Amino acid sequence: MMDRAVFPEDVEFHPAEEPHHPEGSSTMLGFWIYLMSDCLIFAVLFAVHAVFGASYAAGPAPKDIFELELVAINTAVLLLSSITFGFAMLRMHMGDKKGTLIWLGITGVFGVIFLAVEIYEFTHLISIGATPQRSAFLSSFFTLVGTHGLHVTFGTIWLVTMMVQVWKFGLIEANQRRLSCLSMFWHFLDVIWIGVFTFVYLLGVLQ
Amino acid sequence: MSETHLDQLSKSPGSDQHDGHDGHHTGIPHGTFKGYMTGFLLSVILTAIPFYLVMEMPIPDAQLVGFTVVAFAVVQILVHMVFFLHLDPRAEGGWIILALVFTIILVVIAIAGTMWVMYHLNANMMPVHDMPGS
Incomplete structure (x- = not known):
């Protein structure tokens, strides 16, 4: 580091x-x-869940209400959507508009399946009385x-928007940039989901 | 920052000094088919094992299974960061990785700190059912 202290005068x-x-x-x-x-x-929501995850208020525990088969399906769907988005990005870099749109479409379908399974899970829980009001857990x-589901919802809306943009204006530089942002958003949601299925579902059932 | 970078600054103050931007305007990190497939296969394995461990319970020790499941999650997050998010320590002059490290520090402080404080708060609370006359 010290040798950098000597510079020519005109630097x-x-x-x-x-x-x-x-x-x-x-x-x-x-x-x-x-x-x-x-x-x-x-991080804040995970911290809250770490504190309240065992506060059942004499209500149902994770073991009683979580169906790990559903969670496994959703995990698989989200993981598949990550790889299909990756394929869309590869097509985009190749300048293949049609291929990009097809892979984006498949990714969108996986996003909708994920949301459908999650909405089914939520309505099922609420119908058996495991509502948000039941306990702190x-x-x-x-x-x-x-909150994760809301992110996937907005990600899916954004994805459909981008499909229309690419379809109308092609793979222009602005669209490439937007798709790259969406790709980061989508993969980021998958990273968050790893935390959700590990800390909420798997560790919850283990308790 | 190296001496060569300083030389470039002094030689051509008006030209494009951002080495990362030359001929690569958007700075979009490129993935490869092989990279995505590697990441995908690793993720499938790293997801399937924890689900198997919890759903079938081949190891009856819940605590051991818990630690294993968390370890798999940490590895899988790293796999996603490398193969899907294309994390490159040199990208954007190192600001990406700096922001990530800063965020990880904040996340650890927020979660570990919350659990620490709330656990002690709980442990030091007088249990309601032990109170006389309750």
Whole structure:
């Protein structure tokens, strides 16, 4: 480090004028920072669930109400949607508009299946009386899993929007950038889901 | 930051100094088919084992199974970060990884701190059913 202290006299330590940034060059970093802030939202919800996860208020425990088969199906669906989104991105980099749209469509179908299974799970729980009002455990469960589900909902809406954009305007640079953001969002949701199925469902049932 | 970078600054103050942006405007990290498939297969294995361990309980020790399941989750999160999110320590001049490390520190403080404080709060509370006259 010390040898850097000696510089020629004419060295400029900053550019004379503001460097020109091409349009959208900072979007990926900005979107990543958004994802990190989203991560903090989930961290708080996981922390709440860690505290309330065993507060059943003499109500149902995870063992009584969780159906791990459903969770396994949803995990598989989300994982498959991650790989199909990856294939869409590979097609996009190849400039294959039709292939991109097909893989995005398949990803969207997986997203809808995930949401359908989750809505079925929630309505089933509510119908047997395991409502968010029943116990602190169920309140934090519905908040955490529901927040993830909301993210998948908006991700799916965004995905359909992007399919229309690509269909109408093609794989222009702006669309490539937007698809890359959505791809990060989608894979990020899968990462959060790893935390959900591990800490909420699997460890919940083990308790 | 290296000395060569400083040299570039002094030689061409007006030109594009962002080495990461040359001919690669969007800075989109590229994945490969092989990379996605590797990540997918690893994820399938890392998901299937914890589900099997909990649903079939081949090991009757719940605590051991719990630790194993969490270990699998940590590995799977790393697999997703590398193969799906294409995490590159050099991307965006290191800001991506810096933001990630900062977030991980905050997440650990928030979750571990909450559990620590709330556990002690709980443990130090006088149990209601032991109170006289209740």
